[in-house]
Amino acid sequence: MAKDLFFSMDLNLLRTFLVLSQELNTRKASERLHVSQPAVSQGLQKLRAQLGDELFVKAPNGLKATPFAEQLALEVSPYLNGLSVALNKNRSFDPLSLNASIRIAVAPIVLTCLSGALFRHFSRVAPHCTLELVAWKGDSLKSIQSDETTLGVSFVHEPGQGVHMLQLVELEARIIVRNGHPIQSKTVTPAQMESYPIASVITPGYNEQLTEAAMIMEKEGLEPTVGFRSEFAMAVIDVIENTDFFMPHSTLFPVKRYPLLKALTPLIDGEPYLSEIYAYYNMKYRDTEFIMWLIEQVQQVIKQETVHDN
Known part of the structure; x- marks a missing residue:
């Protein structure tokens, strides 16, 4: 009878695997996981032994996922993200006590018009948070996927794996x-x-x-x-x-x-x-109170700053 990997595997190893599949770099993965680089390498060795696949091979700029690893990441990502949401959604959220850094990547055509208004709005509704506004770049979706950026505000893009898009306005x-x-x-x-x-x-x-x-x-x-x-x-x-x-x-x-x-x-x-502006965020935050609140604040500012012709 084949061994049931679900019951025998440490689920932390799957988390390590998912981050590695996103970063394709053990150093960057260790920084996101808050563990040492050797710990990531050891976890990868255990995964290779349990799954019977190399998973990642060396490439000029880091690592390259094997076809098996690419398919596995695609299949397990929704479940791990769903588990994250289930564990975190019942935590109470109070914007007035929010003490964190919120990085929002904004399309250049929007950033010029909203930067000051967004800062003034957030200084009122979440006075203890730090707002970082950065220009939307070619790698912004990857930055959202890796949790380096909290929210993206831009035109329509193909969100890719692990990123959810929602029309703002x-x-x-x-x-x-x-x-x-x-x-x-x-x-x-x-x-x-x-x-x-x-x-x-x-x-x-x-x-x-x-x-x-x-x-x-x-x-x-x-x-x-x-x-x-x-x-x-x-x-x-x-x-x-x-x-x-x-x-x-x-x-x-x-x-x-x-x-x-x-x-x-x-x-x-x-x-x-007519043209649409969308919000982009990591799939694991989907439907969480924090991300819904954040999107609502950005929507409010966009509608407030939109010029209504007489």
């Missing part, structure tokens, strides 16, 4: 131009903007290779020109203030803070164009 598109721009109407069509170059903010992992406004215009049979792109929103704003370029944005852009700029409403088939 739906925003109306706006086109930002200088006050002296030749276009004077409050609403515009893609055809009206065809002769003006686009200046767009790059969100890593979302529009690194393309600009959404250009794609929309191409679908209309137009030939858009992308004249400037940057991960730095302030660089794009500087270009807009001094040229006839236009910046695709949304009702989240704080146009009143920029007296040299104005916002136009783009219409696609006569209707405003």
